[in-house]
Amino acid sequence: MPDRLLIFLAQHARLVPEGLLRGLFLAAADLCWLFRIGGVRQLERNLAHVMPEADRRSMRRTSRQGMRSYFVYFVEALTVGARTKEQLLARIHGGGSAYPDPAKSDIGLRSLPIGMGHQGNWDYAGFWACSTVGQVTTVAERLRDQGMLNTFADIRRRLGMNILLTGEPDITGRLTTLLRKPGQVVPLLADRDLSRRGVFVKAFDSWIRVAAGPAVIALDARLPLYTVNMHRERLTGERRRQAKAPYGYVCQVDGPIAIEPYLDMPREQAIKDLTQAWVDQWAQGIREHPEDWHMLQPxxxxxxxxxxxxxxxxxxxxxxxxxxxxDGHEGTRTKA
Incomplete structure (x- = not known):
């Protein structure tokens, strides 16, 4: 039933006032946070690595902000089809060390492989990049619910993005070929990959397994790798009036990470070290805005x-x- 409701809302976004839906979802977020259900406990365990000095009160405050940010993302994803181009562009803008004034930069001319995490609103980010940087192609996870998959893939395509699905043949090769053309943007959500293809890297005070994809396509296309972090910001004045929303987002682009130092390394080592380099950049963005990291899984x-x-x-x-x-994890190692 919830999936059917979400699909209906997404397909009939103009029938439901965004403000009403936001209020309902924020109430649901607060209930989940209050009773520590729906991934809240895991979110706080994750945040403990990002905020090791935080006391319980600070942690609970940040986890509440995180749940509210996460639920608002769902509202925005469900209703993005009802927003005008002007509204969306007022809700997000670029920033970061690799995004100066576009008029003075060639960032819109070269193709960009990007590693990013589950932060902010990546649908808005994809629309913004299509409108201001270049043609966006990304990969969406293949869901078991075909109706849900088709609904949200179609929404993103209407926003201007090319969508590939996990499990399609030779995705890495297709993305690499695209990147050899000018003006292509390939952002990959890569902060969690527990498959055998994932790469273990150091993050904060521990280790995480992330996707190798950003490093692989950067190395294969011989292009510098970029990192994107997103966080929310309160809107005021004319921008708030145009956005018709109280909050918007900063899409922070950092880099470039030059690939030349990695080209003479053995392949596996190059992928691991380049992955570590973008994760180091990404982790700094998480430290600055932990409340916008939507990581409710281990x-x-x-x-x-x-x-x-x-x-x-x-x-x-x-x-x-x-x-x-x-006391022994030696027995946990399994073979492919």
Missing amino acids: IFLEDLDLSRMHDLPDFILAQASENKGG
Whole structure:
């Protein structure tokens, strides 16, 4: 029933006032936060790595902001089809070390492989990039609910994005070919990948397994790699009037990370080291705005069930064993 309702709302976005839906979803977010359900406990475990000095009160305040940010994203994703171009462009703008005044930069001319995380509103970011930077092509996770998948893939296509689905043949090769053309933008949500293709990297005070995709396409296309962080900002004045919303987003583009130092490395090492480089940039953005990181699933090594994971490197098994006081994760290693 909830999935059917979400699909209906997304397909009939103009029938439901955005403000009313926002109020309902914020109330639901507060209920989840108050009773610590719907991923709140895991969110707080994740935030504890980002905010190691935070006391309980600060942690609870940040997790509440995080849940409200997450639920508002769903409102915006459901109703984006009812927004005008002017409203959307008023709700988001670019920033960061790699996004100066576009009139003085070639960022819109070169193609951009990008690593990013589950922050802010990536639908808005994709629309903004299509409108101001270049043609966006990205990969969406293939959902078990075909109706949900088709609905949200179609919404993103109407926003101007090219959407590939996980499981399609040779996605990496297709993205690399695209990047060899000018004016292409390929952002990949990559801050969690527990498959055997994921790469373990250091993040905050622990280890996480992230997608290799951003590093792979950057290396194969011989292009510098960029990082995107997103956070919300309160809107005022004319911009708020145009947006018809109290909040908007900053799409912070950082980089470029030059790939030349990695080209002479063995392939696996190059992917790992380049991945670590963009994760270091991304982690700084998370530290600055932890309330906009929508990570309600286990991501840090301490929370992962290693017995269900494949091809674990020896150093991760050793670290896990050390974390457990030496009581043995050796038996958790499985074969592909």
